[in-house]
Amino acid sequence: MKTLRDVKIGESAVIKRLYGQGPTRRRIMDMGLTKGTAVYVRKVAPLGDPVEIRARDYELSLRKADAQLIEVEA
Amino acid sequence: MQLKIALAGNPNSGKTTLFNDLTGSSQYVGNWPGVTVEKKEGRFRADKEILIQDLPGIYSLSPYSPEEVISRSYLIDEEPDAILNIVDGTNIERNLYLTTQLLEVGLPTLVAVNMMDVVQKNGDKLDLVKLSSMLGCEVVGISALKKKGGIEVCKKLSKLAVERKVGKRPDFYTPKIESALVRIENAIKGKVPEKSLRWYAVKVFERDTKVLAKVALPDAERNAIEKAIKEIETAEDDDAEGIITNQRYAFVQKIFAATVTKAAKPGTLTTSDKIDKVMTNRVLALPIFFAIIWFMYYVAVSTVGTWMTDWANDGLFGDGWHLAYCHDTPAFCSKAVNERNASIAKEAESAKTKNAATLKAAGLPEDFDARAEGVSEADAKTFATVKDKLAEVPEAETWESASGEFADAGKRIAAWGNAAVAAGAAKWVPADGGEKADAPEVDDENVREFKLVVTDEAKAKTVKSEKVLFENEESGEIDREEVVDYEAYLENLKVAKPDPSDYGIWIPGIPVLAEKFLDRIEANDLVRGILNDAIIGGVGTVFGFVPQICIVFLFLAFLEDCGYMARIAFIMDRIFRKFGLSGKSFIPMLVGMGCGVPAVMATRTIEAQRDRRMTITLGTYIPCGAKAAIIAMFVPCFFGNSAIAASSMYFMGIAVIVFSGIALKKTRPFLGDPAPFVMELPAYHMPTFSGVMTHTWERVKAYMIKAGTIIFAACTVLWLLKTFSWSFQMVGLEDSMLASIGNTFAWIFSPLGFGDWKGAVASVTAFIAKEEATATLAMLAPDVAGGTLKGVHALFEGFGPEAAQGALASLAAMSFMVFNMFDPPCLVAVATICREMGNWKWSLGAIGFQLALGYSLGLIVYQLGGVFFYGQPFDIGAIIASAVALAMIWFIVRPVPKLHKA
Numbered sequence: 001m002k003t004l005r006d007v008k009i010g011e012s013a014v015i016k017r018l019y020g021q022g023p024t025r026r027r028i029m030d031m032g033l034t035k036g037t038a039v040y041v042r043k044v045a046p047l048g049d050p051v052e053i054r055a056r057d058y059e060l061s062l063r064k065a066d067a068q069l070i071e072v073e074a
Numbered sequence: 075m076q077l078k079i080a081l082a083g084n085p086n087s088g089k090t091t092l093f094n095d096l097t098g099s100s101q102y103v104g105n106w107p108g109v110t111v112e113k114k115e116g117r118f119r120a121d122k123e124i125l126i127q128d129l130p131g132i133y134s135l136s137p138y139s140p141e142e143v144i145s146r147s148y149l150i151d152e153e154p155d156a157i158l159n160i161v162d163g164t165n166i167e168r169n170l171y172l173t174t175q176l177l178e179v180g181l182p183t184l185v186a187v188n189m190m191d192v193v194q195k196n197g198d199k200l201d202l203v204k205l206s207s208m209l210g211c212e213v214v215g216i217s218a219l220k221k222k223g224g225i226e227v228c229k230k231l232s233k234l235a236v237e238r239k240v241g242k243r244p245d246f247y248t249p250k251i252e253s254a255l256v257r258i259e260n261a262i263k264g265k266v267p268e269k270s271l272r273w274y275a276v277k278v279f280e281r282d283t284k285v286l287a288k289v290a291l292p293d294a295e296r297n298a299i300e301k302a303i304k305e306i307e308t309a310e311d312d313d314a315e316g317i318i319t320n321q322r323y324a325f326v327q328k329i330f331a332a333t334v335t336k337a338a339k340p341g342t343l344t345t346s347d348k349i350d351k352v353m354t355n356r357v358l359a360l361p362i363f364f365a366i367i368w369f370m371y372y373v374a375v376s377t378v379g380t381w382m383t384d385w386a387n388d389g390l391f392g393d394g395w396h397l398a399y400c401h402d403t404p405a406f407c408s409k410a411v412n413e414r415n416a417s418i419a420k421e422a423e424s425a426k427t428k429n430a431a432t433l434k435a436a437g438l439p440e441d442f443d444a445r446a447e448g449v450s451e452a453d454a455k456t457f458a459t460v461k462d463k464l465a466e467v468p469e470a471e472t473w474e475s476a477s478g479e480f481a482d483a484g485k486r487i488a489a490w491g492n493a494a495v496a497a498g499a500a501k502w503v504p505a506d507g508g509e510k511a512d513a514p515e516v517d518d519e520n521v522r523e524f525k526l527v528v529t530d531e532a533k534a535k536t537v538k539s540e541k542v543l544f545e546n547e548e549s550g551e552i553d554r555e556e557v558v559d560y561e562a563y564l565e566n567l568k569v570a571k572p573d574p575s576d577y578g579i580w581i582p583g584i585p586v587l588a589e590k591f592l593d594r595i596e597a598n599d600l601v602r603g604i605l606n607d608a609i610i611g612g613v614g615t616v617f618g619f620v621p622q623i624c625i626v627f628l629f630l631a632f633l634e635d636c637g638y639m640a641r642i643a644f645i646m647d648r649i650f651r652k653f654g655l656s657g658k659s660f661i662p663m664l665v666g667m668g669c670g671v672p673a674v675m676a677t678r679t680i681e682a683q684r685d686r687r688m689t690i691t692l693g694t695y696i697p698c699g700a701k702a703a704i705i706a707m708f709v710p711c712f713f714g715n716s717a718i719a720a721s722s723m724y725f726m727g728i729a730v731i732v733f734s735g736i737a738l739k740k741t742r743p744f745l746g747d748p749a750p751f752v753m754e755l756p757a758y759h760m761p762t763f764s765g766v767m768t769h770t771w772e773r774v775k776a777y778m779i780k781a782g783t784i785i786f787a788a789c790t791v792l793w794l795l796k797t798f799s800w801s802f803q804m805v806g807l808e809d810s811m812l813a814s815i816g817n818t819f820a821w822i823f824s825p826l827g828f829g830d831w832k833g834a835v836a837s838v839t840a841f842i843a844k845e846e847a848t849a850t851l852a853m854l855a856p857d858v859a860g861g862t863l864k865g866v867h868a869l870f871e872g873f874g875p876e877a878a879q880g881a882l883a884s885l886a887a888m889s890f891m892v893f894n895m896f897d898p899p900c901l902v903a904v905a906t907i908c909r910e911m912g913n914w915k916w917s918l919g920a921i922g923f924q925l926a927l928g929y930s931l932g933l934i935v936y937q938l939g940g941v942f943f944y945g946q947p948f949d950i951g952a953i954i955a956s957a958v959a960l961a962m963i964w965f966i967v968r969p970v971p972k973l974h975k976a
Contacts, residue, residue: 022138023136023138023750024752026134026136026315027136027138027139027752028750029315029316029319030133030134031133031168031752032323033752034316034320034323035312035316035320044356045354045359045645046355046359047648050644050648052755056165056167056168057165057168058168059755060753061640061644062752
């Protein structure tokens with residue numbers, strides 16, 4: 001299964017499915033990362049985590065651990 | 075007619091700017107009850123009948139974060155008359171997601187599309203008419219930053235509210251879901267307010283526990299609904315929350331496609347993108363970050379902040395300050411000083427001319443300066459031969475030089491006087507004629523409190539002082555030494571205390587003015603004490619911090635408003651989340667080196683409630699400026715001025731924060747999934763001057779009011795306790811109520827090595843302000859040869875068991891220092907903690923934790939330190955200390971306990 005964590009910097013992917021539960025899952029969805037949304041991985045923080053992505057026309061950052069909850073397809 | 079309007083919108087949508095524009099200065103800032111979320115309300119400046127309630131910036135009305143819970147319970151339970159939904163026009167897609175939820179609440183709603191100026195500048199097009207018809211509510215374009223449209227929007231909305239005009243709710247759910255929602259609506263009809271029926275129905279569909287508990291459906295009904303939800307879930311292959319969210323975003327996407335035309339091709343970089351490319355660059359991000367932080371710290375804590383705080387403490391609430399010096403403007407000097415300076419100038423002129431001639435004669439340039447760079451060896455040699463012939467060029471007299479001269483004279487008098495007393499040629503008597511039984515130790519500090527009476531003049535003439543060392547004003551190095559004889563002593567006696575008002579415009583401090591006022595009304599000692607010590611002293615301490623707080627908040631407001639604060643969290647998150655804090659905790663900790671009060675207040679930038687509470691609890695563990703005063707007294711006194719001992723307190727502070735974070739993270743209140751760190755990185759933009767100012771002012775104001783009132787009360791009580799005996803006689807500290815109270819609980823500190831009322835009282839006064847501990851110890855220390863520090867040393871020698879003969883003094887001092895570093899901070903900071911926690915349980919928890927930790931660390935230092943370094947027996951105290959240490963280690967390393975779901 002390919003997750004958002006596996007997407008390389010500078011590449012895009014489309015969200016297929018969300019795992020996880022409760023606040024984290026809801027928060028990810030509320031921020032617009034829903035099924036079918038295209039995301040672009042922009043960069044990684046200087047210390048290696050979190051990552052900055054672009055989706056729905058704005059920038060957001062999320063931890064790699066959370067990115068792993070997001071299944072994507074290229 | 076009184077109207078309540080709720081202002082709702084995403085973070086970074088310009089909500090605060092709009093709120094400030096709408097309410098002007100009539101704002102009230104507080105906390106929502108029980109949580110650390112800021113609550114702001116204000117009256118509409120064009121119509122005072124309208125109350126505007128600023129809701130926290132939120133992305134959704136989910137039941138998970140405290141901000142969202144507050145917003146929804148306000149909208150649902152308090153039923154405002156209307157909702158003003160502010161939407162960022164440059165980011166319609168995510169912003170309208172909240173709008174779809176707000177519209178279901180069923181209140182009159184107006185959508186204000188903000189940043190229309192930016193939209194136009196980017197060349198984008200936004201069809202507001204179409205947007206309005208698709209959303210089924212009024213839509214108006216505004217620019218909060220340019221103050222365009224806000225007032226009109228509010229007026230329009232108040233009209234809607236008066237008419238109770240609710241728009242037509244958009245239908246966007248698929249038929250299957252819609253029929254399920256209608257079914258739920260029928261089931262809960264009558265149990266919830268009619269107008270919010272749809273909102274409740276959606277929440278029931280989402281299985282929102284809070285709403286389910288409220289509507290309390292009968293089991294049969296509940297099961298039937300549950301079955302219908304399950305069916306849809308299976309068909310859509312998603313859970314209920316996900317289905318609803320997808321539907322909303324699908325609708326928003328449709329609106330976006332129909333109303334927005336972007337000028338730029340996707341993928342082109344905006345200015346903000348370009349800035350961000352540099353600011354969070356993998357290589358440059360950390361250096362830039364540290365440079366910004368260093369600059370902020372440099373200005374706020376070590377330079378401007380300290381100057382201003384010193385001015386507030388020593389000037390405004392001290393003796394007074396110079397508004398202007400006369401070496402800049404001679405007109406401000408007294409006539410006598412000007413005359414003296416005129417003759418000095420003449421002397422200097424002639425000395426310069428003479429020196430120039432001497433230099434020229436020796437073959438050197440007239441303006442030769444041996445200190446200058448590039449002086450050749452030959453020239454330097456030549457200079458050495460004429461050096462002695464050069465006359466000294468006198469400098470104009472200034473306040474610094476005059477007061478420096480007065481201090482130097484005092485130094486000489488003290489040195490010679492002590493030598494004369496030792497030789498039996500003179501004795502010290504108190505200058506005010508009072509009695510002091512023992513021969514006191516006179517030093518540079520207190521020399522002006524004494525008068526020297528020469529008893530044997532013949533002998534005195536032969537007395538010579540020990541070497542007196544003088545420091546260079548600029549470098550701080552010792553560059554002169556003198557031996558003072560009788561002649562020089564007499565000469566130095568003539569140096570009069572300079573009057574500051576002779577050297578410029580001198581503004582007396584508030585205490586001085588108060589003193590004058592009290593003299594005029596012939597007030598008694600009680601009134602004097604209360605006014606001077608309790609009110610001016612206590613409240614002065616609070617206001618002394620204000621300049622530093624202002625500067626810190628100015629920076630914070632700027633960092634926050636320009637969008638960099640989110641990047642700080644982005645950069646630092648990796649480190650801080652390891653011990654249960656957030657990337658944004660970095661700034662409070664840093665500010666804490668200056669003062670714990672702004673540090674605790676700086677936690678306001680942390681949105682996640684748990685992270686914020688943790689940062690508040692741990693934020694004051696980095697030694698602040700006042701704690702540094704304790705370090706500054708104890709390190710030379712007990713640890714031979716070792717830099718290691720001094721810096722160890724800072725390292726210990728960091729270690730305490732790290733390990734407490736790790737340990738606390740595993741305790742119940744902080745347990746659970748880490749707050750989701752899915753954070754928007756807003757576009758950079760230049761904050762407005764008025765925005766930053768309002769932001770700063772409202773926080774400073776809140777501090778002054780709250781801390782001011784609490785501190786005033788506490789200082790008055792403590793002053794009364796330390797001034798009066800139980801029979802309400804004014805007495806010295808030794809006989810005061812405070813001393814006897816200190817005696818009753820001094821035993822508590824016995825295991826820490828300072829179980830004497832003096833140590834106990836010093837710890838209590840340290841609670842008023844940490845640096846007070848040094849003053850109290852100095853006051854309570856016995857008078858021994860060698861000055862205050864020796865006295866404090868002797869005091870601590872007396873604390874240990876008699877058998878140890880004072881050998882444990884350093885250990886007790888270390889324990890005292892550790893206790894006072896890591897127990898709860900001073901009263902002002904504690905008051906701020908209580909205010910920021912917004913909940914007495916959390917406040918007590920934080921303070922209790924700090925108290926327990928400070929005590930435990932002191933105990934471990936004294937008991938185990940005694941066993942390991944001073945050969946003390948491994949007795950019951952050491953056993954308890956070991957147990958405490960083991961317990962602490964266990965709390966740090968234990969596995970994360972399972973969270974029991976309530």
